[in-house]
Amino acid sequence: MADPVLQIEDLGVRFHLKRGRLTAVDQVSLTVNRSETFGLVGESGSGKTVTARAVMRLVPIPPGEIFQGRVLFDGENVLDKSDAEMRELRGRKIAMVFQEPMSALNPVFTVGNQISDALRTNLGMSKREAKERVIELLNLVGIPSPESRYGNYVHEFSGGMRQRVMLAMALSCNPSFLIADEPTTALDVTIQATILELIQSMTERFHMSLIFITHNLGVVAHTCDTIGVMYASHLVELGTKNEIFANPLHPYTQGLLNSIPRLDTQAKFLTPIKGLVCNMLEPPQGCKFNPRCEHAMDICSQEVPPLKEVAPGHFVACHLHP
Amino acid sequence: MSDYFLEVKNLTKHFPLNNDLISRLGGKTRTLKAVDDISFFIKPGETLGLVGESGCGKSTTARLITRLIEPSSGSIYLKDDDLLSLPPERMLDVRKTVQLVFQDPYSSLNPRKTIMQILSRPLEVHNLAKGWTAKRRHVLHLLRLVGLGVEHADRYPHEFSGGQRQRIAIARALAVSPQLIIGDEPVSALDVSIQAQILNLFRELQQEFNLTYLFIAHDLSVIRHISDRVAVMYVGKIVETGTVETIFENPKHPYTHALLMAVPHADPLKPPPRLTLQGELATPVDPPPGCRLYGRCPIATDICGEVSPELIGRGGEHYVACHNI
Ligand SMILES: Nc1ncnc2c1ncn2[C@@H]1O[C@H](COP(=O)(O)OP(=O)(O)OP(=O)(O)O)[C@@H](O)[C@H]1O
Ligand SMILES: Nc1ncnc2c1ncn2[C@@H]1O[C@H](COP(=O)(O)OP(=O)(O)OP(=O)(O)O)[C@@H](O)[C@H]1O
Ligand code: SF4
Ligand code: SF4
Ligand SMILES: [Mg+2]
Ligand SMILES: [Mg+2]
Numbered sequence: 001m002a003d004p005v006l007q008i009e010d011l012g013v014r015f016h017l018k019r020g021r022l023t024a025v026d027q028v029s030l031t032v033n034r035s036e037t038f039g040l041v042g043e044s045g046s047g048k049t050v051t052a053r054a055v056m057r058l059v060p061i062p063p064g065e066i067f068q069g070r071v072l073f074d075g076e077n078v079l080d081k082s083d084a085e086m087r088e089l090r091g092r093k094i095a096m097v098f099q100e101p102m103s104a105l106n107p108v109f110t111v112g113n114q115i116s117d118a119l120r121t122n123l124g125m126s127k128r129e130a131k132e133r134v135i136e137l138l139n140l141v142g143i144p145s146p147e148s149r150y151g152n153y154v155h156e157f158s159g160g161m162r163q164r165v166m167l168a169m170a171l172s173c174n175p176s177f178l179i180a181d182e183p184t185t186a187l188d189v190t191i192q193a194t195i196l197e198l199i200q201s202m203t204e205r206f207h208m209s210l211i212f213i214t215h216n217l218g219v220v221a222h223t224c225d226t227i228g229v230m231y232a233s234h235l236v237e238l239g240t241k242n243e244i245f246a247n248p249l250h251p252y253t254q255g256l257l258n259s260i261p262r263l264d265t266q267a268k269f270l271t272p273i274k275g276l277v278c279n280m281l282e283p284p285q286g287c288k289f290n291p292r293c294e295h296a297m298d299i300c301s302q303e304v305p306p307l308k309e310v311a312p313g314h315f316v317a318c319h320l321h322p
Numbered sequence: 323m324s325d326y327f328l329e330v331k332n333l334t335k336h337f338p339l340n341n342d343l344i345s346r347l348g349g350k351t352r353t354l355k356a357v358d359d360i361s362f363f364i365k366p367g368e369t370l371g372l373v374g375e376s377g378c379g380k381s382t383t384a385r386l387i388t389r390l391i392e393p394s395s396g397s398i399y400l401k402d403d404d405l406l407s408l409p410p411e412r413m414l415d416v417r418k419t420v421q422l423v424f425q426d427p428y429s430s431l432n433p434r435k436t437i438m439q440i441l442s443r444p445l446e447v448h449n450l451a452k453g454w455t456a457k458r459r460h461v462l463h464l465l466r467l468v469g470l471g472v473e474h475a476d477r478y479p480h481e482f483s484g485g486q487r488q489r490i491a492i493a494r495a496l497a498v499s500p501q502l503i504i505g506d507e508p509v510s511a512l513d514v515s516i517q518a519q520i521l522n523l524f525r526e527l528q529q530e531f532n533l534t535y536l537f538i539a540h541d542l543s544v545i546r547h548i549s550d551r552v553a554v555m556y557v558g559k560i561v562e563t564g565t566v567e568t569i570f571e572n573p574k575h576p577y578t579h580a581l582l583m584a585v586p587h588a589d590p591l592k593p594p595p596r597l598t599l600q601g602e603l604a605t606p607v608d609p610p611p612g613c614r615l616y617g618r619c620p621i622a623t624d625i626c627g628e629v630s631p632e633l634i635g636r637g638g639e640h641y642v643a644c645h646n647i
Contacts, residue, residue, distance in 0.1 A: 017481065044516055045486055144605035148339075148352070156339075158377035182511075187540055189584040191376045193595040196586075215514055216541070218586035222594040245590050252515075259518035260588050261547035266566060269525060270547065272518035277486060279473050 003034040004072075005177060005209045006055065011069035013050050013059055022280050024050040026233040028069075029307070032177075032226075037203060037210045039220040039241070041256070042230030045277060048213045049099055051230075052179045055211075056096050057086045073177070091122035095175035097166045097183045099213075104166060105154045112138075112150030115169050122173050137168040142194055163187060167195065174206060181213045196223055217260060221245060229253050232278040232288035235307060239314035249316040251293045287319065295320055324402050326363040327534045328387070328502060333360050333396035335382050339607065355606050356382040358558035359396070361633070364502075369528070369535040371545040371566070373581065374555030377606065380538045383555075384506045387536070388422045389413070400502070418448050421500035423491050423508040430491055431479040437465070437490055438475045444497040464493040467527075469519055488512055492520065496527070504536045509544060521548055542585050546570055551639060554578050557604045557614040560633060564640035574642045576619050613645065621646050 013025040025047040032038045040048050053059045055071050057078055071078045073094065078086065090096075098104040106114055115137065116130035125133065131150070138146035141164040154162060163183055170178060180199065184192040200223060203210050212224055220227055220241065227244045229237040229252065237250040248254045255273035275292035278284070284291050290300040299319050307317040337354040357379040364370045372380050385391045387398055389405065398405040400416060408416065424430040431440060441461040445451040451460045462472055468489040479487055488511050495503055505524070509517045521544065527533055539545050545552060546566060553563040554577065562575040573579055579598065586595045599618040612627040613619070619626065625645050633643040 019477070044512060045482070145607055148607065152339075158381065161377050164376075187376050189540060189542060189586070189595065190580055190597055190599065192540075192586070193584040193597045196595070197597070215512065215517070216586070217514060217588040218543075218595075221588050221590040221592075222586045241590055245588075256514050257588070259515050261518070261521065261543040263543045263546055263570070263585060263587065266546055269522050270518035272522060273515040277469065277516065279471065281473065 002031075004031045005034050005036075005074060006032040006211075007070075007072040008051070008055070009070045009072070011051065011054060011071065012067045013047070013054050014065055014067055015063045016065065017063055017281070020281050023233050023283070024064075024280065025054065027307075028230075028233075028235045030228050030235060030238065032209050032211060034209055035203060035207045036226060037200075037212055037224045039224030039227045040211055040213045040230065041215060041217065041220055041227060042236075043232065043252070043277065044215070045232075045280060046230040047233045048230055049181055052096060052181055052211060052213060055179065056090060056094060057081070058096075091118075092173055093175055094177045094179065095170035095173065096179040097163070097170045097181060099181040105162065105169075107154050110151050110153055111157070111165050112152075115165075115172055118169060119172050133172070134168070137172055138165070140171075141165070141168045141198065142191065143168075164191075164195070167198070171202060175208065176206065177209050178202070179211045179213070182215070183212075184214070184216070184219060192219070199223070217257065229256070232280065232283055234288060234304070234317060236289070236317045237315065238307065239311075243311070243314050247314070249310065249314070249321055250289075250318050251295050251320075252289050255292075287317075324399060325365065326399070327366040327368070327401060328536070329363040329399040330383075330387070331361050331397045331399075333383070333386060333398065334358055334394045335379070335386055335391065336394045352608050355558045355609060357386065357393075358606075358609075360555075360558075360560045362553050362560060362563060364534055364536060366534055367528070367532045368550045369537055369548055371549030371552045372536060372538045372555060373540065373542060373545050373552065375557065376540070377557075378555045379558045379606070380555060381506050384422060384504045384536070384538060387504060388420055389416075390422075414448075418498045419500055420502045420504065421495035421498065423488075423495045423503065423505045431487055433479050436476050436478055437461075437470075440479070440490065441465070441494055441497055444494060448498050450498060460497070464497055467496060468493045468523065469516070489516075489520070492523075499531070500533070501531075502534045502536070504538070506538045507540065508537075510539065510541065517544070524548060542570075542581060554581065557606050557609065559614055559630075559643065560641075561615070561643045562641065563633070565638070568638070568640050574636065574640075574647045575644050576621055577615055613643075 008028055008030050011025055011028045015022045028051055042048055054066055066079060112134050115134045119125045119130040119133055135146045143149050143164055184195055202208055224241050227241050228235050231252045237253045248257055259270055259272045261270055273292055278288055286301040286303050287305050290296040305317045305319045307315045309315050310321045335357040337356055339352045339354050374380055386393050438461055441464055442457045445457055445460055451457045465474060470489055509520050537548050549566045551565050552569040553560050556577050562578050583598050584595045604614045613631050616622050616626045623646060631643040631645050633641045636642050
């Protein structure tokens with residue numbers, strides 16, 4: 001039975017900038033069930049991180065504004081919660097691994113002390129307990145010689161190691177919901193395989209739900225149950241992993257799958273999606289993908305296609321599939 | 323004249339770790355061997371792909387070649403110039419010849435400067451465009467090259483998403499018409515549709531200007547796509563190098579095997595990624611003698627724990643560092 005933990009309903013987030021109003025997330029609705037892994041993929045700048053930050057209530061306001069929608073976590077709207085309630089929720093239930101590890105880790109404290117401080121504040125551990133737990137966590141995420149790395153600063157870690165420190169920090173309070181924003185982007189594949197295995201075993205062991213934001217379709221193909229595809233602030237396709245890979249319907253999803261470099265042959269040039277990234281300050285009318293779409297019709301530049309269920313559990317927002 | 327555009331010989335970078343508790347208690351300094359006696363070359367107009375475990379020393383190698391940090395020992399030749407004994411006045415030229423595109427687009431762009439200012443800076447430093455109009459024209463051209471538009475020129479880095487910022491970093495490297503571009507994970511932060519454009523862009527620019535690339539990536543499908551030859555690194559050492567076909571179709575080193583098995587295919591019907599190596603990650607901090615893969619390697623023998631294997635030629639341009647191949 002579906003047991004929804006997170007329900008995002010008609011979410012809209014925009015930024016008020018000097019140069020105008022930028023709608024970063026528009027009419028996004030999605031549900032993540034208990035123990036489910038939801039993969040969020042899509043164009044860079046399409047609003048994946050902002051969607052995740054809205055769930056964590058970490059959108060900077062101002063310039064940001066959550067102008068519509070609800071974010072229900074265990075049935076309660078996080079957008080109505082007080083700051084104190086939110087801090088409690090973030091410390092104990094929802095954790096996020098950020099895309100930019102450098103901005104989430106403090107350069108002036110040692111990595112060990114940062115994680116152990118979080119443990120002592122959120123879980124009330126003693127200094128010694130916290131230190132032992134941190135070393136255990138660093139070991140768990142594959143940091144070699146964790147005892148001697150405990151006292152290192154962030155800048156003494158490589159990019160990949162910083163990501164693993166972030167994961168250790170996120171897992172430190174045993175959250176029931178994890179948002180991982182590009183957690184393996186800077187990692188090579190053997191470490192990625194371990195981290196993916198680690199995240200998967202955590203989700204199974206603790207019935208943890210997960211939103212996995214990534215641009216690596218290989219990663220999504222082997223970790224996620226459900227996939228949502230975003231383009232220019234909209235969720236344009238949603239379905240089970242197998243359905244999305246076997247039967248992609250949105251022209252952007254199709255283009256995405258076609259532009260992956262292959263491992264078994266070497267082509268001189270790839271088949272990218274043509275065109276520029278969408279200018280989010282002056283997005284095109286109608287379907288935001290229309291200037292890049294090979295199937296664009298008259299209606300595409302006039303009306304935004306709504307997300308419609310075209311097969312059981314398979315949703316797509318495209319005028320080709322009315 | 324050297325046949326190589328870049329040649330690196332016995333390059334080594336050791337970081338003393340003075341800060342950590344264990345060395346302070348024990349009163350001795352521990353050494354982090356980030357890059358340990360590596361040698362490789364890149365021919366003009368060629369792309370060498372550099373792959374390897376997180377923390378194995380790829381970025382350190384890039385930073386050594388661009389002289390952002392000083393090596394502990396070894397030499398770096400750019401064509402016939404010995405970079406480590408070059409007089410300071412020639413270094414500005416070298417800085418123009420060799421450009422680095424960083425791994426982390428968040429920290430490499432000055433948050434207080436507009437994109438126009440960021441991209442004008444190298445033009446000013448190297449005297450490439452005089453006057454506001456010429457600079458602006460050049461900058462707009464660079465933005466187009468990397469798939470951005472006029473409307474982006476007067477915005478600040480924080481207003482861009484991760485992928486857009488990496489495009490700006492690439493535009494900045496291209497600004498001075500370099501000959502060697504070192505890309506340190508330059509496409510890792512990009513989504514696939516844009517990654518394909520940027521990889522095509524790297525190709526087009528290479529053909530047009532006969533550029534030489536050192537391309538660092540952890541995504542093996544990207545390495546496969548972009549490289550002519552590949553070097554595989556593990557904990558400060560190069561363990562295997564060869565043509566892209568050899569590395570992907572006939573890999574010999576156990577670590578290269580492991581890498582290829584661990585790649586997630588973008589196809590849920592293909593087998594999931596698997597890790598064929600056992601045990602703990604090797605550490606670059608005071609590593610024990612012998613092969614760095616010893617302890618994790620499925621085919622290790624006694625000698626592997628005692629003697630570090632040399633990179634030995636196996637015919638053609640294929641080199642493998644392993645006692646049991
Ligand atoms: N603090 C901010 N101020 C102004 N604009 C912002 C801010 N944060 C995000 N944006 C804008 O909101 C849009 C969505 O950004 P977001 O970071 O969610 O993209 P993303 O899908 O995570 O992209 P990527 O894959 O590149 O990380 C972008 O156009 C971005 O420029
Ligand atoms: N300034 C420094 N002081 C101490 N150690 C350092 C310093 N810079 C790098 N290191 C260490 O050197 C090793 C190699 O780091 P490097 O950044 O070159 O790795 P990398 O191969 O680029 O990894 P990644 O794929 O994660 O980016 C790591 O163990 C790192 O912690
Ligand atoms: S709605 Fe039109 S422009 Fe948009 S993806 Fe569908 S066919 Fe293309
Ligand atoms: S030298 Fe020994 S330990 Fe190292 S890769 Fe070869 S067999 Fe394995
Ligand atoms: Mg993001
Ligand atoms: Mg690096």
